[in-house]
Amino acid sequence: MKENLSPKVKALYGAVLELIEENVDVRNVKVSDITGRAGIGKGTAYEYFSNKEELISSALLYHMDQICGQMMSDISGMEDFSESIHYILMCMDREISKRDCLIQFIQLLTDNGPISKLLHDKIKNNSEICIPQKLTEQVLQIGIRRGDIDGQLPLPYMRIAVMSKILMYAFYMTMEEDAAGFDRQQMHRLLCEGMLRELGRTDAKNM
Amino acid sequence: MKENLSPKVKALYGAVLELIEENVDVRNVKVSDITGRAGIGKGTAYEYFSNKEELISSALLYHMDQICGQMMSDISGMEDFSESIHYILMCMDREISKRDCLIQFIQLLTDNGPISKLLHDKIKNNSEICIPQKLTEQVLQIGIRRGDIDGQLPLPYMRIAVMSKILMYAFYMTMEEDAAGFDRQQMHRLLCEGMLRELGRTDAKNM
Amino acid sequence: MKENLSPKVKALYGAVLELIEENVDVRNVKVSDITGRAGIGKGTAYEYFSNKEELISSALLYHMDQICGQMMSDISGMEDFSESIHYILMCMDREISKRDCLIQFIQLLTDNGPISKLLHDKIKNNSEICIPQKLTEQVLQIGIRRGDIDGQLPLPYMRIAVMSKILMYAFYMTMEEDAAGFDRQQMHRLLCEGMLRELGRTDAKNM
Amino acid sequence: MKENLSPKVKALYGAVLELIEENVDVRNVKVSDITGRAGIGKGTAYEYFSNKEELISSALLYHMDQICGQMMSDISGMEDFSESIHYILMCMDREISKRDCLIQFIQLLTDNGPISKLLHDKIKNNSEICIPQKLTEQVLQIGIRRGDIDGQLPLPYMRIAVMSKILMYAFYMTMEEDAAGFDRQQMHRLLCEGMLRELGRTDAKNM
DNA sequence: AATGAATGAGTTTTCATTCAT
DNA sequence: TATGAATGAAAACTCATTCAT
Numbered sequence: 001m002k003e004n005l006s007p008k009v010k011a012l013y014g015a016v017l018e019l020i021e022e023n024v025d026v027r028n029v030k031v032s033d034i035t036g037r038a039g040i041g042k043g044t045a046y047e048y049f050s051n052k053e054e055l056i057s058s059a060l061l062y063h064m065d066q067i068c069g070q071m072m073s074d075i076s077g078m079e080d081f082s083e084s085i086h087y088i089l090m091c092m093d094r095e096i097s098k099r100d101c102l103i104q105f106i107q108l109l110t111d112n113g114p115i116s117k118l119l120h121d122k123i124k125n126n127s128e129i130c131i132p133q134k135l136t137e138q139v140l141q142i143g144i145r146r147g148d149i150d151g152q153l154p155l156p157y158m159r160i161a162v163m164s165k166i167l168m169y170a171f172y173m174t175m176e177e178d179a180a181g182f183d184r185q186q187m188h189r190l191l192c193e194g195m196l197r198e199l200g201r202t203d204a205k206n207m
Numbered sequence: 208m209k210e211n212l213s214p215k216v217k218a219l220y221g222a223v224l225e226l227i228e229e230n231v232d233v234r235n236v237k238v239s240d241i242t243g244r245a246g247i248g249k250g251t252a253y254e255y256f257s258n259k260e261e262l263i264s265s266a267l268l269y270h271m272d273q274i275c276g277q278m279m280s281d282i283s284g285m286e287d288f289s290e291s292i293h294y295i296l297m298c299m300d301r302e303i304s305k306r307d308c309l310i311q312f313i314q315l316l317t318d319n320g321p322i323s324k325l326l327h328d329k330i331k332n333n334s335e336i337c338i339p340q341k342l343t344e345q346v347l348q349i350g351i352r353r354g355d356i357d358g359q360l361p362l363p364y365m366r367i368a369v370m371s372k373i374l375m376y377a378f379y380m381t382m383e384e385d386a387a388g389f390d391r392q393q394m395h396r397l398l399c400e401g402m403l404r405e406l407g408r409t410d411a412k413n414m
Numbered sequence: 415m416k417e418n419l420s421p422k423v424k425a426l427y428g429a430v431l432e433l434i435e436e437n438v439d440v441r442n443v444k445v446s447d448i449t450g451r452a453g454i455g456k457g458t459a460y461e462y463f464s465n466k467e468e469l470i471s472s473a474l475l476y477h478m479d480q481i482c483g484q485m486m487s488d489i490s491g492m493e494d495f496s497e498s499i500h501y502i503l504m505c506m507d508r509e510i511s512k513r514d515c516l517i518q519f520i521q522l523l524t525d526n527g528p529i530s531k532l533l534h535d536k537i538k539n540n541s542e543i544c545i546p547q548k549l550t551e552q553v554l555q556i557g558i559r560r561g562d563i564d565g566q567l568p569l570p571y572m573r574i575a576v577m578s579k580i581l582m583y584a585f586y587m588t589m590e591e592d593a594a595g596f597d598r599q600q601m602h603r604l605l606c607e608g609m610l611r612e613l614g615r616t617d618a619k620n621m
Numbered sequence: 622m623k624e625n626l627s628p629k630v631k632a633l634y635g636a637v638l639e640l641i642e643e644n645v646d647v648r649n650v651k652v653s654d655i656t657g658r659a660g661i662g663k664g665t666a667y668e669y670f671s672n673k674e675e676l677i678s679s680a681l682l683y684h685m686d687q688i689c690g691q692m693m694s695d696i697s698g699m700e701d702f703s704e705s706i707h708y709i710l711m712c713m714d715r716e717i718s719k720r721d722c723l724i725q726f727i728q729l730l731t732d733n734g735p736i737s738k739l740l741h742d743k744i745k746n747n748s749e750i751c752i753p754q755k756l757t758e759q760v761l762q763i764g765i766r767r768g769d770i771d772g773q774l775p776l777p778y779m780r781i782a783v784m785s786k787i788l789m790y791a792f793y794m795t796m797e798e799d800a801a802g803f804d805r806q807q808m809h810r811l812l813c814e815g816m817l818r819e820l821g822r823t824d825a826k827n828m
Numbered sequence: 829a830a831t832g833a834a835t836g837a838g839t840t841t842t843c844a845t846t847c848a849t
Numbered sequence: 850t851a852t853g854a855a856t857g858a859a860a861a862c863t864c865a866t867t868c869a870t
Contacts (some may be wrong), residue, residue, distance in 0.1 A: 010835085019845040023319040030860065046862065107314050107383055110381050114232040157397040160375045168371030169377075172363070175318050190364040198405040215851085238844060248852040250846080259844065422855085436731040441648055445840065460841065514854040521728045524795050526644040571811040575787045581792075582785030587778070588731050604778040611821040629830085662831035664867080673865065808864060 005062075009048050011038035021097040023174075026056050026104055027113060039201035057108075057118040061129060064105050067098050067161050070131035081143035082192050085162075088139070089188045091168055099170045102132060106167055136162045149199040161198055165191050214271075218245035223266035228304040228383075233263050233311055234320060248376055264315075264325040268336060271312050274336035279345050288350035289399050292369075296395045297347070300375055306377045309339060311376055343370045343388050356406040372398050381390050420478075423462050425452035430473035435511040437588075440470050440518055441527060471522075474544060478519050481512050482544035486552050495557030496606050499576075502553070503602045506584055515583045516546060520581055550576045560600040563613040575612055579605050625766055626683075630669050637680035642718040644795075646676050646726055648734060672702070678739040682750060684746075685726050688719050689751035693759050700765035703813050706783075708808045710760035720791045722754060727788055757784045782819055786812050793815040 015038035017158050031052050035042045049055035053075060075084045076176055092099040111121065125128060140158050143149035149158070167190060209259040212220070222244035226236055238259050242249045256262035279296060283338045315323050330336060348363050350356035356365070377397060419427070429451035433443055445466050449456045455538035461468035485505060489498045506513040522530050537543060554572050563572070583605060626634070636659035640650055656663045689766060692712060696705045709718040713720040729737050743749055752762050761779050764770035769781070 002313060006833095025234070025318040025320045027232070028320055031862085033859080035407055042861095043835055043837095043863075044833080046831070047835095052861070105219060106378070107318070110310060110378050111232040111233045111314070113235055132391070154393075154397065156379070157394060157401070160372070160379055160398070161396075164371035164375030165367070167375065168367045171317050171371075172367055186361075190361065191367070194364070194368055194405045198401040237842090249844090249854095251850080253845070254850070284854050380862095420854095439648070439732040439734045441646070444736055444838090456840090457842080457858095460843095460855080461854070463854095468664070481864050484792070502734040517731060520792070521732070524724060524792050525646040525728070527649055529645045561847070562793075568811065571808060571815070574793050574812070575810075575815055578780070578789030580783035581789065582781045585785075586729050586781055587729070600775075601778060604775065605781070608778070608782055608819040651863090656832095663833095663865090664831050665829080667866070668831095669831070 006048065008038075008044055010038055010039055012055060013047070013059040013062050014047060016098055017101070018054060018061055020063075020100045020104055023100065026060065026108070026114060027111075028160065029056065031055070031058060041114065053114045053118055056124060057115050060101070060105055060108065060115075061119065061122055061131075062095075063101050063129045064132070067101060068132060072130055072135055073144070075135075075138060078142065079146055081139065081146060081148035084139045084142055084195065085192045085195065086188055088135070088166060089169060089184075089191065092166075092173070093184055099173065102167070103170050106132065119130045132163065132166075133159070136166070143199070147201065148196065153199060156191045162195065167194060213255065214259075215245075215251055218247055219252060219262060220254070220266040220269050221245065222261060224270050224304055224308070226271075227307045227311055230307060233267065234318075235262065238262070240291060245333070247321065248311055256392065262322045264322050266328065267308070267322075268326065268329055269340070270304075270308050272337045274308060275339060279337055279342055280386055282342075282345060282349065284413065285349065286353055288345045288346065288353060288355035291346045291349055291401065292399045292402060293395055294374060295342070295390075296398065299373075299380070300391055308383065309374070309375050312389060313340065339370065339373075340366070343373075350406070354408065355403065357408045365406060368401065372402060392394055420462065420548055422452075422454055422458055425454055426462070426469060427458060427473040427476050428452065430470060431511055431515070433512045434477075434518055437514060440474065441529065443470065445469070458461060460519050467528045467532055471529050471536060473537055474515070474519055474522065474529075475533065475545075477511075477515050478546070479544045481515060482546060482549045486544055486549055489549075489552060489556065492556065493560055493564035495553065495560060496610065498553045499555055499579075499606045499609060502549070502580060503583060503598075503605065505596055506580075506587070513587065514610070516581070517588065520546065524555075528552055545578070546577065547573070550580070557613070561615065562610065564615045572613060575609065579609060629659075629661055629665055632661055633666060633669070633676060634680040634683050635659065637677060638684050638718055638722070640764045641684075641721045641725055644721060647681065647729070648732075648736065652676070654759065674735045674739055678736050678743065680723070681726055681729065681736075682740065682752075683751070684718075684742055686751045688722060688752060689756045693751055693756055696756075696759060696763065699763065702767060702769035703762065705760045705763055705807055706813045706816065709756070709787060710790060710805075710812065712785075713794070714805050720765065724786070724791050724795065726753065743797065753784065753787075754780070757787070761802055764820070768822065769817065771794065774820060779820060782817050784817065786816060 012034060015034045015036075016026065016029070018037055019033065021028065024033075029052075031045055032042055035045050038188065040123075045055055049058065075087060078084045078087065092102070103173060107118075108119055110116075136159055138156075139162060140149070144151040154197060169187070211387060217406065219241060223233065223236075223242045225244055227238060231240075232308055238252055250264055252259075256265065278295060278335050282294060285291045285294065297313065299309070312326075317323075317324055329339060341367055347356070347362075351358040376394070424494070426448060429448045430440065430443075432451055433447065434440060435564075438447075445459055446456055448469065449459050458544060459466075459469055485502060489501060492501065519533075522533055524530075529585065537545060550573055551610045554563070558565040583601070624637065625827065627651055633655060636655045636657075637647065637650075639658055640654060641647065645654075648726075652666055653663055656666050666673075666676055688812070692709060696708060699705045699708065726740075744752060757780055760783060761770070761776075765772040790808070
């Protein structure tokens with residue numbers, strides 16, 4: 001993904017991220033919300049993007065690429081399945097924007113709106129982009145290489161198993177009213193151990 | 208939930224369900240889409256609901272209640288954790304509307320839009336309504352009662368474990384391009400076995 | 415052309431005609447100009463027309479049909495070429511709106527804008543509509559039947575000969591600054607006699 | 622009309638002509654269309670013209686002056702009315718841009734838009750500019766001097782007679798779908814003969 | 829002098845909601 | 850009660866013009 005963004009585009013992308021952090025549904029965002037927050041004129045957005053959907057889908061993809069790219073880079077140095085899972089969960093705890101971005105991204109991938117269609121197209125046409133699916137795959141590779149998890153299980157199933165935990169943890173945090181008082185460290189451990197029980201090597205379990 | 212709906216309300220609720228089955232995002236639905244499909248006048252919707260959000264959230268909650276209520280009733284006769292999980296997954300395969308309803312419902316619970324707020328309020332003020340969380344809880348109860356799963360694990364964790372699998376399976380089916388050629392029976396089995404490995408009794412695993 | 419227009423459509427068409435009479439170029443007219451003058455809400459225009467161009471082209475065609483239809487009906491009772499030409503010129507003198515409508519209509523037929531394209535399509539798909547070309551044809555028929563003009567000349571040429579005089583007279587009236595003081599009766603006579611000299615029976619000229 | 626145009630202005634005028642040749646209505650042209658085609662920066666247009674209307678009206682007048690000036694110069698050597706008419710019609714056939722420029726020019730003179738007002742002002746304030754009206758006048762002078770046409774008829778009428786034929790021929794060519802297969806040579810002859818019958822010396826006709 | 833990125837006033841268009849029938 | 854025509858507030862989008870470089 002191109003790194004040298006024009007300052008205006010950077011401002012627009014930043015504004016989209018800010019809105020996401022404030023829990024605004026990107027499907028309902030107005031162009032003037034974005035440009036206003038970016039501190040630029042409304043017309044300027046249209047100098048860089050042909051319409052609202054292009055702008056939002058680009059911003060979302062950019063951030064997803066940044067977030068997942070960073071995580072994948074950090075994880076690449078890890079040799080342990082648990083460590084990488086813990087790292088991902090910790091990122092979502094620390095940086096709310098990552099969690100919210102992930103949620104909106106996955107939601108958009110499964111609805112049928114105009115932004116969704118653009119996202120799918122862009123992902124299809126640019127295999128370089130880092131998206132959660134790739135991150136999940138990487139974590140699985142680590143686990144398999146290391147022998148933490150059982151490579152015999154079908155890949156689609158393993159993808160679901162890992163992705164669902166990560167996503168559901170994100171959802172869970174937004175839904176629980178008492179999330180603040182909730183012991184996240186413990187939940188991380190439980191989720192990770194659960195995944196290992198689920199995906200772990202069969203022989204390991206009998207050891 | 209009140210059972211004796213006026214025929215107009217029934218028509219409106221039915222129209223919302225139809226739209227959901229056609230993969231339309233309820234956040235983008237127009238009042239005229241709903242009333243048109245329901246075969247009634249646009250103004251009539253406002254005789255029964257104060258605004259669009261009230262209409263949509265009521266419809267969604269009604270269907271969720273119906274779907275989950277039906278499932279909970281069917282499951283109540285089952286004594287086995289696996290059987291109930293298989294039943295739920297099968298329902299989502301057979302009746303696309305259930306799957307899509309579930310997805311939209313969960314998405315709405317986690318976004319911050321006007322429909323979301325109404326949904327939360329209504330759920331809070333009417334503990335009778337059957338929602339996916341309740342269904343999950345019931346499945347867990349069965350598993351615990353039966354001894355299929357280990358009751359020692361914390362409830363929030365178990366809820367995530369079960370709910371996330373079901374939801375991710377739903378997402379997965381909508382996202383995968385090759386979903387058609389995808390062996391669902393096998394995936395059901397894998398998911399169910401995975402959950403048992405994850406949540407199952409520790410001693411059971413060594414048996 | 416359908417006669418029973420809804421009152422709102424009638425108001426919209428009337429407003430377009432008023433604007434034309436005020437010498438406003440229909441290509442630059444705003445929807446709010448039209449609805450404001452029609453005394454109805456802006457949104458109402460979109461209940462009847464899918465966009466601005468549809469509205470304007472429909473209005474123009476409607477008026478052209480009315481004007482030409484009326485003229486053709488009045489002329490049908492005439493047996494003389496001169497009489498019908500005089501009648502047409504007189505109409506343009508008396509009712510400025512007819513003249514201006516004619517001018518805008520012909521201009522639109524020859525530009526390449528969005529309204530022009532719609533006009534051409536509509537004319538092609540509805541051969542019932544009365545347009546200046548039809549009126550010209552009718553006048554020629556009268557002249558030929560009566561023997562005032564020479565039927566041997568090619569039709570395209572005769573069409574140009576008649577149409578150009580009518581249109582140019584209309585242009586002329588808008589362009590001449592001193593048009594007010596100008597003796598129109600005399601000009602009518604000259605134009606008519608000129609046409610007869612141009613198109614008249616060859617043998618007649620030698621009589 | 623000043624001959625030594627700055628290269629930028631020349632480029633702008635050329636761009637306007639190109640657009641006219643492509644049948645674009647100058648009233649709908651964007652500044653960026655013109656500057657883009659001229660290969661210069663958008664801001665540069667405002668170094669030479671105070672606004673879009675100034676630019677377009679100047680360009681149009683420049684080209685009209687060039688075209689009519691050239692024609693008037695060529696015609697000045699001719700001694701025959703027919704020859705000059707044939708020459709004008711032939712120019713419109715050969716150089717579409719001349720025909721289209723003429724049409725747009727006449728249309729602009731009769732609408733009431735901002736460009737129209739500027740055109741009228743400039744023509745009024747600079748009697749040197751060659752415009753179609755002058756060309757028509759010259760052709761008439763030749764005809765009268767030569768004795769081809771009857772000088773007794775009022776000048777306004779004769780202007781209409783000549784101008785309208787030329788203009789209508791231009792219109793006709795753009796409007797007729799089958800213009801391609803249409804025998805232009807024959808039409809030229811018919812139009813010219815028609816004008817002579819219409820305007821020619823009464824005594825000549827009996828010769 | 830030349831530029832083109834940035835702007836925002838001005839349009840078109842949409843659609844939830846109202847209200848006369 | 851039921852309706853759907855009418856509305857106008859709100860949103861998307863355009864483009865002439867400016868101005869810092």
